[in-house]
Amino acid sequence: MACIAVFNQKGGVAKTTSTFNLATALARAGWKAWAVDMDAQAHLTLALTAGHPPLDPATTLCGFFNQQRPLRETVRETPLGVRLVPSHAELAKVESLYGSNAQATLALKRGLAEAEPDGPVLIDCCPALGVLSLNALYAADRVLIPVSSDYLSLQSVVRLDAAITALEKALKRPIEKRIVITRFDARRKLAQQVAQTLLDRYGEQVCKTRIRECVALAESPAVGKDIFAYQRKGVGAQDYGALAYELLRTGFFR
Ligand SMILES: Nc1ncnc2c1ncn2[C@@H]1O[C@H](COP(=O)(O)OP(=O)(O)OP(=O)(O)O)[C@@H](O)[C@H]1O
Ligand SMILES: [Mg+2]
Numbered sequence: 001m002a003c004i005a006v007f008n009q010k011g012g013v014a015k016t017t018s019t020f021n022l023a024t025a026l027a028r029a030g031w032k033a034w035a036v037d038m039d040a041q042a043h044l045t046l047a048l049t050a051g052h053p054p055l056d057p058a059t060t061l062c063g064f065f066n067q068q069r070p071l072r073e074t075v076r077e078t079p080l081g082v083r084l085v086p087s088h089a090e091l092a093k094v095e096s097l098y099g100s101n102a103q104a105t106l107a108l109k110r111g112l113a114e115a116e117p118d119g120p121v122l123i124d125c126c127p128a129l130g131v132l133s134l135n136a137l138y139a140a141d142r143v144l145i146p147v148s149s150d151y152l153s154l155q156s157v158v159r160l161d162a163a164i165t166a167l168e169k170a171l172k173r174p175i176e177k178r179i180v181i182t183r184f185d186a187r188r189k190l191a192q193q194v195a196q197t198l199l200d201r202y203g204e205q206v207c208k209t210r211i212r213e214c215v216a217l218a219e220s221p222a223v224g225k226d227i228f229a230y231q232r233k234g235v236g237a238q239d240y241g242a243l244a245y246e247l248l249r250t251g252f253f254r
Helices: 015-028 043-048 061-067 089-098 102-115 131-139 151-171 189-205 215-223 235-249
Strands: 003-006 034-037 083-085 121-124 142-148 176-182
Touching: 003 015, 003 131, 015 034, 015 043, 015 121, 015 142, 015 176, 015 215, 015 235, 034 043, 043 083, 043 215, 061 089, 061 102, 089 131, 102 131, 121 131, 131 151, 142 151, 151 176, 151 189, 176 189, 215 235
Parallel strands: 003 121, 003 142, 034 083, 034 121, 142 176
Antiparallel strands: none
């Protein structure tokens, strides 16, 4: 089953928003979707637990990294039907504890192999290429790269692409990539230019579906709802529904 790192080292490009709504779209379509929160900010955990994240770090990904707890013991069913491996603020310690230990980057890959997920795994990465994100990239066979429609975001995807190419050489295997344009506002010339540059450079790797700017996407996690429950007929639900369908249809989740 596919293991997908949702990654871009740039902050605020909609990694968490995309992981959240794609995982729930998959769950709604009857898949046993897993979501791994690899960010000490724990925003995905907050969204999927309706604002009631686990308080004891040992029951989260921290237990796995810092106390060698089996990953399967940290998985929990969430109200929206996604199996969540939650995060906690203490996950930030992993970077300082394992920063220079090359073997530590393989921990998640091993943990997932032992946990044997029964559905696609989406990993919400933090905005940095450190131990946690390397764990996600080593575990993943695919990377979904959200790129918001601005110049700096475009620059970050160029750097990330180079990093993934280097990683492919080190791993001696290809990593399938898809880029999804987020926070798209067709009225803005810059947004159109960024989209065109991505298409020229990455062609088929750019998802046909663009996620439009939509305030409901920012509001829905606060009330513990995905976009499909929060505003079923709005553009956010249309776009993430279409993106999930496009990725399913093109085999990205298999
Ligand atoms: N299409 C959209 N329209 C409007 N707001 C959005 C959209 N997508 C995301 N946002 C908002 O933008 C902010 C950043 O999104 P999000 O947290 O998903 O990004 P991120 O890449 O996970 O950030 P970080 O790098 O900090 O983890 C959030 O407040 C989110 O609600
Ligand atoms: Mg995030």
